[in-house]
Amino acid sequence: MLSKNVPAPAALTLNDVAQRAGVSPMTVSNVINGKQGVRAATRQRVLDAIAETGYRVNPMARMLAGGRNRIISVLTPQMNQPYASEVVQGAAGAAQRLDYDLIVMMSGSSDFSVMTQLSAGVLLIQPPSEGYDPRSDLPSHVVSVDGPSDYPLIVDNYGGACLAMQHLLVLGHTRIGFISGLQAEPGVIAAAHAAQSGQRNDAHERFRGYRESMASAGQRVLPEYVQHGDFTKASGERAAQVLLRLPTPPTALFVSGDAMALGAIHVAQDLGLQVPKDLSVVGFDDLPLAAAARPALTTVRQPLQQMGEAALELLVALAEHRPMVLPTPFPTTLIQRESTASPS
Amino acid sequence: MLSKNVPAPAALTLNDVAQRAGVSPMTVSNVINGKQGVRAATRQRVLDAIAETGYRVNPMARMLAGGRNRIISVLTPQMNQPYASEVVQGAAGAAQRLDYDLIVMMSGSSDFSVMTQLSAGVLLIQPPSEGYDPRSDLPSHVVSVDGPSDYPLIVDNYGGACLAMQHLLVLGHTRIGFISGLQAEPGVIAAAHAAQSGQRNDAHERFRGYRESMASAGQRVLPEYVQHGDFTKASGERAAQVLLRLPTPPTALFVSGDAMALGAIHVAQDLGLQVPKDLSVVGFDDLPLAAAARPALTTVRQPLQQMGEAALELLVALAEHRPMVLPTPFPTTLIQRESTASPS
């Protein structure tokens, strides 16, 4: 049963607690912040008063007064995307463990929203690669997943792509098509620019894995075997339409995103192809939907939840001025399921 | 390119702007808050100063000083659940439109987390039905989706269930199994209690729709035709295993959640059954995965995004002391796709 609002708890303040404990507000503050030099007895008295009153600090006031806070915020372009959800889930676990509050906000909304300003750190998930409004400089430390920042967490996309290609190649495929996520980029120009400037970009690195794997297997990379999507299922369908209608269509597809891969499988099925008998498909990410699909999707796993955890730990270390090194690139692994087989 | 942190913009204050504009801080404040009675010329001068300096209000200061804030927080048990994601997505759109900041937090973490205390309103998505810690009384208005609160947004679950059953019945099915979501409840006892006390509960209402539809079609409700899941795919699989292995298995399933329905379909397929030829399946919710599945899932649509929008509008109205009525129950609609057909 919902406890009917008591006459509005009337915002307890430090002073209220202090009075109740018979000490000065300052002492209460010290206790709360775990400062040294408070007699055990006094501390206990304050603790009791806090417990009895149910007092909780006002983060705004604390922040204003220049104190630290234990809030980390996550900025993500959209809430209902599985990729981000996984990372956030991981971060949430770590936050709870470290006793930080995690708040998630959609980026884009009111540029860098008010709340980010008062968080001890910011986790950017798939931030726009163009950079942000310089004016809205983030005040606190920022680490990013799949995007640029001072502390980018990176995953071995290139290695993952090679894993996928290796798998397909070993199975005996030679006509391997590729669906990239480059369309999701601001444009091909940006992608090319990123490549030139040596910037790593998830979509681009996967493409590189494809190209180089083909090359080292002695296969030519046919331009018509490469299509670009934007990580949505629909874009995967479009790309697959093109690929599978080619005069000599590929016998296998390496798709750099699970949702796109699913789209490709469905298109194949609509075209009367059996997966994996007539067409093998490997995805990328290992989102929950990959395991839930039929046939279950063979895919390259990124440890998204772990990355979320690592991001949070890094942020907290940064916030607390503890030494911390940027984690090395996260490894990817091939998860073999039912969508791949030797060409028939 | 990321703008390298300029030597810390050194937090501009209202005073800085005031000086630059040659007015008092108060006037700047008034301009910023769109107060009446500021001469156009003065206002413009202030506006210019703001633009030139790139000043932005400090939200904590504003809040502390008793000014309203434009923050709504969402409390949801888990971030990576499609149901909640959809609602949040809808709320996010409305928030942006109304110029509020939306922050999402996982409930459970540090009871009702610090930030909720200072938001203008709280949206609870699928809160635990047992109620909350009385001590952590939410200070602001709270509306809920799929759970209790002072302002619960409800959807016509009963009607939706009837829609689904009607569809199946019209197709000619008589042996219709049901998978409920009641297992997700604290227990059957709680569910029974809710039923007695007249409380509406999504899972329970759908069950009622099933029972009454069967009854009014002159069908007996066989106890073994009713299984309970917890809205996860795995639980749907378990329930379907039982149902489809019955001596005389149902020819149709009404499953009160899309993920569970998907699980049921997969079990059926593993058992050599064709969907919809040998088994029809109707889901509930119309999550994105319903449309993405093969066969695409016939399901009862809840307008989740709209509910998120409505929730936000209600919250904002409440926060701004505008009159507002609780929306009437949201309608559900049957989305016919590929998972249902007449029994063969």
Next chain:
DNA sequence: TTGAAAGCGGTACCAG
């Protein structure tokens, strides 16, 4: 070990 005073950056209220 504890407390008093000052102020963080705004806003409310009321006087000019």
Next chain:
DNA sequence: CTGGTACCGCTTTCAA
């Protein structure tokens, strides 16, 4: 129409 004053709830600094 504009500006002075008090104060939001907390932490900092420094004295007792």
